Amino acid sequence: xxxxxxxNGISDTIQDAGRYGFAASGINPGGAMDLxxxxxxxxxxxxxxxxxxxxxxxxxxVFHFTEPCLIATSGADFNMHVNDQxxxxxxxxxxxxxxxxxxxxxxxxxxxxxxxxGGFDIQPWLNSYSTNLKANAGGFNGRSFKKEDILxxxxxxxTTHNSPLTILPWHADVSAFYExxxxxxxxxxxxxxxxxxxxxxxxxxxxFTINSQSDxxxxxxxxxxxxxxxxxxxxxxxxxxGTIQLLPSGQLIVLMADHxxxxxxxxxxxxxxxxxxxxxxxSAGTAINFEMTDHITAxxxxxxQQLHLQQLENALTFRNQHLFQPA
Amino acid sequence: xxxxxxxxLGDNAVTVEFGNQINETINNQCIAFTGxxxxxxxxxxxxxxxxxxxxxxxxxxxxxxxxxxxxxxFSFVRETIVEMIKNIQPATALSMRKITVPVCYHESLxxxxxxxxxxxxxxxxxxxxxxxxxxxxxxxxxFLPGFPYMGTVDPLLNMPRKKTPHLKIAAGSVGIAxxxxxxxxxxxxxxxxxxxxTPLQLFDxxxxxxxxxxxxxxxxxxxxxxESFHQQKKCS
Numbered sequence: 041x042x043x044x045x046x047x048n049g050i051s052d053t054i055q056d057a058g059r060y061g062f063a064a065s066g067i068n069p070g071g072a073m074d075l076x077x078x079x080x081x082x083x084x085x086x087x088x089x090x091x092x093x094x095x096x097x098x099x100x101x102v103f104h105f106t107e108p109c110l111i112a113t114s115g116a117d118f119n120m121h122v123n124d125q126x127x128x129x130x131x132x133x134x135x136x137x138x139x140x141x142x143x144x145x146x147x148x149x150x151x152x153x154x155x156x157x158g159g160f161d162i163q164p165w166l167n168s169y170s171t172n173l174k175a176n177a178g179g180f181n182g183r184s185f186k187k188e189d190i191l192x193x194x195x196x197x198x199t200t201h202n203s204p205l206t207i208l209p210w211h212a213d214v215s216a217f218y219e220x221x222x223x224x225x226x227x228x229x230x231x232x233x234x235x236x237x238x239x240x241x242x243x244x245x246x247x248f249t250i251n252s253q254s255d256x257x258x259x260x261x262x263x264x265x266x267x268x269x270x271x272x273x274x275x276x277x278x279x280x281x282g283t284i285q286l287l288p289s290g291q292l293i294v295l296m297a298d299h300x301x302x303x304x305x306x307x308x309x310x311x312x313x314x315x316x317x318x319x320x321x322x323s324a325g326t327a328i329n330f331e332m333t334d335h336i337t338a339x340x341x342x343x344x345q346q347l348h349l350q351q352l353e354n355a356l357t358f359r360n361q362h363l364f365q366p367a
Numbered sequence: 368x369x370x371x372x373x374x375x376l377g378d379n380a381v382t383v384e385f386g387n388q389i390n391e392t393i394n395n396q397c398i399a400f401t402g403x404x405x406x407x408x409x410x411x412x413x414x415x416x417x418x419x420x421x422x423x424x425x426x427x428x429x430x431x432x433x434x435x436x437x438x439x440x441f442s443f444v445r446e447t448i449v450e451m452i453k454n455i456q457p458a459t460a461l462s463m464r465k466i467t468v469p470v471c472y473h474e475s476l477x478x479x480x481x482x483x484x485x486x487x488x489x490x491x492x493x494x495x496x497x498x499x500x501x502x503x504x505x506x507x508x509x510f511l512p513g514f515p516y517m518g519t520v521d522p523l524l525n526m527p528r529k530k531t532p533h534l535k536i537a538a539g540s541v542g543i544a545x546x547x548x549x550x551x552x553x554x555x556x557x558x559x560x561x562x563x564x565t566p567l568q569l570f571d572x573x574x575x576x577x578x579x580x581x582x583x584x585x586x587x588x589x590x591x592x593x594e595s596f597h598q599q600k601k602c603s
Contacts, residue, residue, distance in 0.1 A: 061414055063416040063425070064401065064415055064582065066513055067513075067578075069414065174555070175570070176572070177572035182572070227377055227378060228375075230374050230375075275388075275389060276418060276509065276516070277382065277421045278376060278380070278416035278421060278423035279376075280380050300510050301508075302416065302418050302509035302510070310380075313378050338378035339378060339428060339432050339441070342432075
C-alpha cells in the first residue's frame with residue numbers, strides 16, 4: 041500500500057493545517073499555503089478536511105500507486121494525468137493499481153494539493169504532519185520528496201478490490217474562494233501610521249507585482265518604494281501569515297506559511313484569512329492590489345467561506361456514503 | 368503612550384505591548400502574561416508568541432467568532448485580555464534557570480572574530496573576556512527553532528549585522544548583532560557576526576521538548592579550548 045516517487049519535483053511536501061502551540065520555542069506553524077484547497081482535496085477524497093495532503097509546486101513529482109486508491113486534487117491546475125489520461129481538478133477519482141500520476145503543464149495557480157483516501161502512514165512531529173524544511177522535521181523525513189521515496193498509505197476500502205480508473209460524477213465548485221484574485225483585502229498593521237501620507241496612498245491605490253524571489257516563506261513585491269516618517273528601528277515582535285512588512289529598501293514582503301515567528305520590520309498590514317488562499321495561488325509576475333477593510337468584514341467573509349466548506353462536506357458525506365460500504 | 372497597549376495583528380491575532388524598550392522588567396511581564404495565558408488553556412487560543420516587549424495571541428477566528436456571538440472575534444479576544452491584565456500579578460516570582468554554555472572562540476569556529484577584533488581595535492582575548500564577563504537573559508526564541516535572542520552585550524561589543532550575510536552558518540555558532548547575542552541552533556544562512564561555537568545541541572526534533580532554551584533563562588558563556596570543544600561535541 042504505497043506511493044513511489046518516480047521523479048521528484050521542485051518542492052513537494054506533506055502539509056496539514058499547521059503546527060500550532062510552539063511559537064514560543066521559535067517553531068513556526070508552517071502548513072498548507074492554500075488551506076482551502078488542501079481541505080477541498082481531502083473532503084473529495086473522503087478524508088477529514090485537515091488530514092495531511094501532498095502540496096505540489098510545478099514541475100511536480102511523478103507518482104506510482106501500487107494499489108487502487110481514491111484520490112482528489114484541488115488548487116492550482118497542473119494538467120494532471122493518470123496513465124496519460126487527463127483528469128479534472130476538484131473531482132474524486134478512483135485509480136487502478138499500478139497507476140502513474142503526473143502533472144504535465146502549469147495552467148493556472150501555484151500550488152496543487154493531492155489527497156489520498158485514508159491518508160499517509162507517517163509520524164506527526166509536535167502534533168502536526170506539516171513538513172518544516174528548516175528544522176528538517178515533520179512530514180516525510182522532514183524534507184520534500186526525492187526520487188525512489190516510498191510513501192506508505194493507510195489501508196482503505198479501495199485497496200481491497202481492483203477497479204479500473206473511475207472519475208466519479210461529482211465535483212466541488214471552488215470559484216467562490218478565488219473571486220477577484222488581484223484584490224487582496226487587508227487590515228491595517230501597527231506601523232501603518234508611520235507611512236508618509238503619499239506612501240499610504242500608494243500602498244492602497246497602486247498595484248504591486250509578486251517577484252520571482254517568492255516562496256513558502258514570503259512573497260517579495262515590486263512597486264513604488266514606500267517612505268516612512270519615522271526612521272526608528274523597531275523592537276522585534278510577532279508576525280503572522282499574511283503580515284505585510286516594509287523592508288529598508290521601501291519594498292514590501294508578504295509573509296506566507298513558512299514565515300519566522302518574529303520580525304523587526306514595520307508591519308503595514310495583514311492579509312485577511314479569507315484572502316490567503318487566492319494569494320497562495322498567485323504566481324510570480326502577478327500584480328495585486330491591497331484594499332483596506334475592517335474586522336467585521338474580514339470575519340464575515342471567513343464565516344461565509346466556512347459555511348461553503350461545511351456545505352461541501354455535508355454534500356460529499358452524502359455522496360460518498362455508498363463508496364465506503366463493504367463490497 | 369500608555370502600557371499595556373493592545374492592538375490587532377490581522378484577523379486572527381492580537382498583540383499586547385507592555386512597553387517600548389528592551390529591559391528585564393518589561394520582558395518579565397511578557398513571560399508572566401504568557402504563563403497565565405497558558406494556564407487558562409482557552410480552547411480558541413491556537414498559539415502564543417512572546418517577544419521582547421509583546422505577547423501575541425493567535426486565535427482560531429472561526430471558533431472564537433462562534434463564542435463571541437454578536438461582537439467580533441477580535442473584540443472578544445481584546446476584552447478577554449483586558450480582564451486578564453487587570454488581575455495580572457507583578458512578575459517577581461519568576462524562576463530563572465541559570466545555564467552555563469561552553470563556547471570555543473577558536474578562529475576555525477569563528478569566521479568573523481578576526482575582523483571583529485580589527486574593527487573594534489582590540490585583541491581577540493579582550494572580546495572573549497567581555498563576552499564571558501556577564502550573564503545574558505534569553506528574551507525570546509525566534510528566527511529559527513530554538514534560536515535564543517539574548518542581551519545585552521557590553522557596549523564595546525555592539526556590532527551591526529553583516530551587510531552580506533553568511534550563506535551557511537554552522538549549528539552551534541555564537542553571534543552578535545547590535546547589542547544582542549544569539550546561537551544558531553541549526554545550519555542556516557544568517558547575518559550575525561560569528562565569534563565562536565558551542566558544542567551543545569540546541570535543537571533536537573526527536574526530543575519531546577525539542578529546544579534547549581526558554582524565555583527568561585539566564586546564560587553565562589564559558590570559554591573552552593578547541594580540544595574540549597571536540598570532546599564535548601562527541602559526547603552530545
